[in-house]
Amino acid sequence: MMDTNLQKDDLTGTIKFIPPLYKQRYQFIKDLVNKYKPKKVADLGCADCTLLWMLKFCKCIEVLAGLDIRENVMKEKMHRLSPLPADYLQPSERSLTVTLHHGSVAHKDPCMLGFDLVTCIELIEHLEAAELEKFPEVVFGFMAPAMVVISTPNSEFNPLLPGVTLFRHSDHKFEWDQAQFQSWAVAAATRYDYTVEFTGLGTPPPGTEDVGFCTQIGVFVRKYPKNGETVNSEKHTEHAYKTVFKAVYPSLKDEKYLQNAVVSEVLFGADIIKRRLLGNFKSECKEHSDGLEQKLKFQPFKYFMTCSKNLSLAETEKLAADRSMEPFIDGNTVYIPLAKIFSIPKVNQLCGTFEKLSNLIAGKVALSNDGSAVIVTIEYENEEQEN
């Protein structure tokens, strides 16, 4: 859970962390993610989902989950985790599913199994004694993710925070000093086969180094990799949590979106090739002409690559010179060989292989009788409506 920044500012008085400590904590997690590239990440005590929102941009993450005891706090901001219009318009390669659960860390739910990283940022100090008691067994014993990160206030720093009498936040049930936290952490780690390393954020001003960091952090790494089904998952198939939000981001791994993207690029590219062939390239010029119909011209072929990522201009020109790739006009139809289509950078990038291209456009793009070329019919300019 997150200490509200406002309270922190009131308390710190002369001590101000730049950037604010809560941001530093989120950045710490983000740096960890960038280093270890976990695929499934869960945030326990996700509150207003700020950390989850930051993490959704990490391309390595495929599953993102949040858990909190307070449903209304999550519901207020969960819309930030929905896919954006841009995510639909140009879906990316990665897949991502974001889920939010309403529940307690003291209860077990199989939806939290198999995670690579579980974060508990400023969470444990908000737990009642009974919940804290169950915490290690649920998180380390049952969920057993590959890595756990727990952060909590370091009470030794409190004297340096003016205005703090007992606890930094009214909802804290306890605040541990370094010794207390570390002994609890080491006990849990030993019990459930984890190693733990300690670090922190928010260095004390010079001269007071011995109080330690303002926020103390324990990073737990599981010793033995889990193989196969866990015994636990067989026992606990009941769901204790309620799902309050789920979003599946569109992804090119989903054949439907991939096909959509490829067909669009093929049709767009085919349209450009057609217009080049018909000499309608400089459409701006038409306005200044007599308005007479443009005569159909067959220009010698030269395909212009605007954003060529995979092939250099020289390579593509060479490819283009290959006779079998030349588009041609027959009657009122333009024929564009599939090989030509495949050489369009965006199409090439999306499909990878020629086979894939053929499979994806089958039935969606008009092809010649022998299937070797994309066909585009030429429409003549109809009468324009005048107001």
Place this chain on the structure above:
Amino acid sequence: MYQVGRNFYSPSDPVEIPQHKLTLWPGFAVSITQFENRVMLSADVSHKVLRSETVLEFMTSLYTRIDNACFIQTCEKELVGLIVLTRYNNKTYRIDDIDWCVKPTDTFPKRDGTEISYVDYYKQQYDIVLTDLNQPMLVSRLKSKQNSTVEPRVVHLIPELCYLTGLTSQAISDFRLMKDLAQEMHLNPEQRQQRLSQLADNIQRIKEARLELEMWGLQLGCQVSLTGRVVPTEKILMREQTCLPMSAGDWSKDMRNMKIIGVQPLDNWLMLCSNRNGELAENLLNCLKRVGGPMGFHIEYPRIVQVQESPMAFLRAVQQHVNPEVQLVMCVLSSNQKDCYDSIKKFLSLDRPVPSQCVLARTLNKQGMMMSVATKIAMQIICKLGGELWAVDIPLKSLMVIGIDVNKDALNKGSSVVGFVASTNSKITRWVSRCILQNTGTDIADCLKVCMKGAISKWHKYNCELPARIIVYRDGVADGQLKMVVDYEVPQLLSVLTELTTNYSPKVSVIVVRKKCIPRFFAEANRSLQNPPVGTIVDTEATRPEWYDFYLISQLARQGTVNPTYYNVVYDNSGLKPDHMQRLTYKMCHLYYNWPGLIRVPAPCQYAHKLTFLVGQSIHREPSLELADKLFYL
């Protein structure tokens, strides 16, 4: 489904128009209201148009299409003012400028004072890798939330990460694009019905949806079937004959070879064309004389002046040759240059008020179309001279009909253009038009008062008495403005009438017109669904119990589903029976002289719309009152 505004869309089933980099999301516009008899869910098919083109892609394709020399200028002209959507959050920004000197590798200060490059920032925050390190920056000035004394913050945006929204003016004028768009978006009754019943089905089938309704004690019933009435076809009255159109909404063919009601002869007029188009102009002239005869319109040979190609030359020629006796100025323009058109219209509406007719050479070039083009031009000229084309039977005596519309000025964003058109004879064939510009935001009741006074005095001048009945059709009312119209505008308009003279109490009705409404109506015929015929009126079931309202279908739909027009009578002391009010409204839809057929709204509203369009797009000032009696803006 994804909610945008008040509508819902399915982004996972997009309809792509790849040639124009457009994506359509099919969806629905819904609302739940208490209607005449029960609470009903109104839903209509809606499409969200999205551009899957980033600003960088747009710039790149522009670069390949035009000369490098004018790239920067054209780029700015096209992009400044557009709204873009950033791909990493759901925020939109207006492009206020383009900074060509800043690159993504340059740095900017973060909130904590440290400098970071744009490339690094986007990589760190959003894991986005910029591919083009030479792109310029888009500049957007954020509106400050407090008062305007605080310096507005300026934001730099990366073109590669911004999607265009809306359709540029270039796109709208690309008729192929609009045609492809229309094909996807215009559904015929069967298709529309299919989509909507799918929605109803889904609401029933999907457990969560049904449970949500049941929580409120509601259940979704079946689609409503209701009975409407069809008003009989109107007879069109010409000078000597009456015709009953073969097809109810279109009498262009029936009107051929019939004399129009009346117009002064065209003796003294001016024709301007470029040296190149001399022959075209001659052709047009001959055709005009040929079609004029049967119409009853006498056209004399004009003074022809040939000028050079440039817009300046046209304007100079107009200034030189136009004197107050000239009845009309016709310009044959070689190309669709807005500046030329605007400057001619401005001069002839403000400085020297003379009706004008501009024709594109391109229109005259189309083979085989010359006669129909000439007919249309002749009719427009007649109207601009103050003539009358046709009429319908008006059973009420001493009736003045008014149409009001409000539009935005294209140049001055803070300005609104108010159009007020009132009939001046009991046949409802002659009109007086007034256009006033004012600040958006200020309510328009005051300028309506001025216009009303003017209209009544004109009526009095032509009829020697004050109108006994006044019906006002108020268009251009935005959502949420209805209350203001009822509570403020109407009393203001009425106060004008009582202040005029003692003992003057005409019967007044004020009707708010709405072209866009959710409900659509389908006629069941032979087990399939079709568009209901023109003249269909619906005033039960789908209307509100506490209002005097009705739907009228006065549009002839050739493709897709017809749009009903919604009328809400917000003030009425006329004592007219609803049936008569509806039929009168239907008659009004026959009187728009720019179209020999039915239109969607009453004619005075369409005239007001056309007037505000001309002023808002080209003139930007109140036209001279000397032109008020003529439909100079057609």
